Amino acid sequence: MGERQSFFSAVMGELTRRKVLRTLGAYAVAVFVVLQLMDAAVEPLRLPEWFPTVVVLALILGFPIVFVLAWQFDITSKGVRMTESARLLRPGQTLALFTVMLLATGGLGLGFYQYYSGVFTEVTAQQAVEAAARDYSAPENSIAVLPFVDMSEDGDQAYLTDGMAEEILNLLAGVDGLRVAARTSSFAFRNEKDFSEIGRALNVRSVLEGSIRTSGNKIRLTAQLIDVESGFHIWSKNYDRELDDVFAMQDDVASAIASELVDSFDGLAASPAMRPTNLAAFEAYRTGRLHWWRRSPAELQQAIQLFADALAQDAQFAPAYAGLADSYILLSMYGNLDKLEAIDTALGYIDKALAIDPESAEAFAALGLARSEIDQLDAAESALLHAIQLDEDYIPARLWLSNLLEQQGRLQEQNLVLRDAMALDPLNELLVLNYAFSLDKLGRPEVALDVVEEKLQIRPDSTTLLRSLSGLAMGNGRLVEAWDYARRAQDIEPDNPVLIEQLASAWMELGELDRAEALLQDAMAAASDNSGLKGRYLNLLYIEKRLEEAESLIRDMFGPDVGELPDNFQRQYHFQMGLLRMIGREMDLALAEFEQALPTDTNRVLDGDSLFSLSMVAYLQQLAGDEEAALRLVEQAERGVRRARLNGMDGSDLYYNESIFHLIRGEPDQAVASLQAAYERGWRQAWVLELDGRLDPLRGHPDFIALEQRIQDDVDRARREVNDLSLSLAST
Numbered sequence: 021m022g023e024r025q026s027f028f029s030a031v032m033g034e035l036t037r038r039k040v041l042r043t044l045g046a047y048a049v050a051v052f053v054v055l056q057l058m059d060a061a062v063e064p065l066r067l068p069e070w071f072p073t074v075v076v077l078a079l080i081l082g083f084p085i086v087f088v089l090a091w092q093f094d095i096t097s098k099g100v101r102m103t104e105s106a107r108l109l110r111p112g113q114t115l116a117l118f119t120v121m122l123l124a125t126g127g128l129g130l131g132f133y134q135y136y137s138g139v140f141t142e143v144t145a146q147q148a149v150e151a152a153a154r155d156y157s158a159p160e161n162s163i164a165v166l167p168f169v170d171m172s173e174d175g176d177q178a179y180l181t182d183g184m185a186e187e188i189l190n191l192l193a194g195v196d197g198l199r200v201a202a203r204t205s206s207f208a209f210r211n212e213k214d215f216s217e218i219g220r221a222l223n224v225r226s227v228l229e230g231s232i233r234t235s236g237n238k239i240r241l242t243a244q245l246i247d248v249e250s251g252f253h254i255w256s257k258n259y260d261r262e263l264d265d266v267f268a269m270q271d272d273v274a275s276a277i278a279s280e281l282v283d284s285f286d287g288l289a290a291s292p293a294m295r296p297t298n299l300a301a302f303e304a305y306r307t308g309r310l311h312w313w314r315r316s317p318a319e320l321q322q323a324i325q326l327f328a329d330a331l332a333q334d335a336q337f338a339p340a341y342a343g344l345a346d347s348y349i350l351l352s353m354y355g356n357l358d359k360l361e362a363i364d365t366a367l368g369y370i371d372k373a374l375a376i377d378p379e380s381a382e383a384f385a386a387l388g389l390a391r392s393e394i395d396q397l398d399a400a401e402s403a404l405l406h407a408i409q410l411d412e413d414y415i416p417a418r419l420w421l422s423n424l425l426e427q428q429g430r431l432q433e434q435n436l437v438l439r440d441a442m443a444l445d446p447l448n449e450l451l452v453l454n455y456a457f458s459l460d461k462l463g464r465p466e467v468a469l470d471v472v473e474e475k476l477q478i479r480p481d482s483t484t485l486l487r488s489l490s491g492l493a494m495g496n497g498r499l500v501e502a503w504d505y506a507r508r509a510q511d512i513e514p515d516n517p518v519l520i521e522q523l524a525s526a527w528m529e530l531g532e533l534d535r536a537e538a539l540l541q542d543a544m545a546a547a548s549d550n551s552g553l554k555g556r557y558l559n560l561l562y563i564e565k566r567l568e569e570a571e572s573l574i575r576d577m578f579g580p581d582v583g584e585l586p587d588n589f590q591r592q593y594h595f596q597m598g599l600l601r602m603i604g605r606e607m608d609l610a611l612a613e614f615e616q617a618l619p620t621d622t623n624r625v626l627d628g629d630s631l632f633s634l635s636m637v638a639y640l641q642q643l644a645g646d647e648e649a650a651l652r653l654v655e656q657a658e659r660g661v662r663r664a665r666l667n668g669m670d671g672s673d674l675y676y677n678e679s680i681f682h683l684i685r686g687e688p689d690q691a692v693a694s695l696q697a698a699y700e701r702g703w704r705q706a707w708v709l710e711l712d713g714r715l716d717p718l719r720g721h722p723d724f725i726a727l728e729q730r731i732q733d734d735v736d737r738a739r740r741e742v743n744d745l746s747l748s749l750a751s752t
Contacts, residue, residue, distance in 0.1 A: 202445035219248025301334035317355035341373035342382035356547035381411035395588030463670030496702030
């Protein structure tokens with residue numbers, strides 16, 4: 021112990037004599053000052069995003085250099101001189117000191133490397149998701165169960181063929197150590213025989229296919245397990261049964277096949293999942309989930325009926341209550357149901373599910389969805405994480421968690437969640453779409469469009485994919501494509517309010533307001549409680565400055581008792597009323613409304629509406645003469661933009677909001693540059709430029725006039741092309 025103290029004393033004495041500690045302290049202070057100045061200067065000087073990282077790493081590497089220079093040299097009145105050799109340290113101690121210094125510096129560098137490499141890895145996390153969805157690196161014990169083929173004479177046994185495949189899939193999913201592709205992905209390959217392609221798409225090593233043939237009261241089922249790499253049969257067997265009791269026969273054959281299959285894999289025990297006590301209830305629930313995934317109003321109503329049928333068979337079947345809960349919430353998004361009424365109904369069903377089964381993954385997932393809809397984001401995240409912990413294969417929980425993370429701007433975390441989910445269910449449309457919109461926000465719109473287009477090749481009649489492609493194209497300035505995708509979707513489901521809203525939105529962006537209004541009015545007559553249709557119609561009223569109608573619609577949307585609504589609904593109400601007052605040039609009233617629409621948590625990554633509210637309040641405060649308050653809000657909003665960019669976001673709305681910040685600071689040239697950056701990222705909303713009073717200081721700026729004309733020319737050109745296409749389609 022004494023020798024260690026002697027070495028320490030000698031080291032400290034030598035470091036003090038050579039002024040190393042004082043020099044390193046001064047360098048650390050200088051580093052701190054440089055980092056503070058850099059943080060303040062990056063945005064105003066529009067430095068590239070990689071610049072701060074390079075500076076920080078250079079400053080870290082400066083520490084060992086400063087140490088060596090301070091050790092070797094001294095600044096004297098006669099200039100820089102070599103420091104006298106060590107007086108207190110023996111040669112071995114000097115070597116030990118430099119070894120410790122080298123290890124400490126290496127450890128510091130490694131720590132920073134791991135941190136920054138983690139950041140870089142997160143920024144490119146979407147590439148890992150692509151690899152997870154596309155690369156063929158399947159685990160050894162992995163299988164996809166394809167829909168069985170109906171080979172009966174009349175071809176009317178589809179319910180039986182699909183039911184058998186689903187029953188086998190459900191049993192296999194409960195086997196520890198066996199990875200089973202989800203039904204939503206594997207059933208996309210109905211009648212497909214390219215097993216190698218199926219294996220790559222679903223990331224599995226083997227595929228189970230089969231057929232069913234009925235004759236009178238007899239049924240023959242053939243099942244075969246195929247290695248996707250070689251295409252050879254691993255196992256094949258026929259089963260002959262009587263059709264007296266379909267459920268019993270299905271249970272018997274599915275269990276036999278599952279046991280045979282488990283024996284074909286290495287290291288797996290033949291212990292399939294526990295059977296439900298009531299097969300009829302389970303079948304109704306499972307069929308309900310198939311309709312539930314399709315998301316149209318009619319399909320969701322069918323799902324609700326089937327979940328009710330399941331409960332009629334077994335009133336203690338908790339998953340069916342959870343299915344009813346999340347179906348009602350989804351119906352408020354896709355159908356004709358008031359959102360608050362839907363959430364209230366859903367919470368009642370969730371309570372029933374948890375009373376029956378306190379560990380129901382389905383119920384906790386539905387609870388997470390309900391809480392996210394009323395802005396209880398922390399509670400929602402906790403419920404969804406618990407649902408995943410209870411059942412790692414329950415895809416809706418992962419889907420809603422990814423939605424929640426996207427809502428908070430946590431795109432890197434969202435990508436990680438999606439990567440895990442897509443590994444389980446690589447062809448799930450909603451997972452793919454969440455991933456694509458994440459890519460779009462991360463500044464990779466072309467890749468996003470390609471990802472969805474690839475899935476559309478497999479499911480060309482998917483209105484969900486077509487609608488989402490329309491949204492992606494519209495957000496990136498591809499207005500003709502946006503209209504065409506929306507038209508194709510609405511042609512398939514003419515009465516679907518979500519698809520009508522999307523097509524009306526496409527017409528609005530093209531400046532065809534009469535066509536948009538006709539669509540929306542017809543749809544609202546049939547679906548008067550659909551919030552999406554009302555919101556889109558409200559935008560149209562703003563554009564046409566029909567402010568009395570707009571105010572009436574707002575009050576209809578939120579009801580008379582706004583103060584009793586959840587906080588996020590209240591903020592939405594005040595946001596819309598603020599827009600109304602702003603367009604009407606009632607600036608004092610607009611300020612009062614927007615102040616009540618401000619986000620309550622400004623420490624998280626802010627969405628477009630929150631940034632809009634912050635910048636709007638700052639602008640209105642500046643108009644009212646409170647310059648100091650305005651600039652404080654601008655600084656707060658700019659911090660939100662920086663957080664968004666650190667999370668990888670690069671959407672056009674960030675640049676549009678940034679242009680407003682520059683205007684409030686009195687920087688018109690930088691404001692136009694930000695608008696130009698928004699245009700380059702696909703921003704084409706000519707009507708917003710006309711309505712947004714915050715842009716008034718730019719009205720005479722030559723670059724702004726040129727940009728405004730360029731956007732209008734793009735819109736006019738797209739409108740002519742769409743009208744030509746529309747006439748051509750009408751004549752065929």
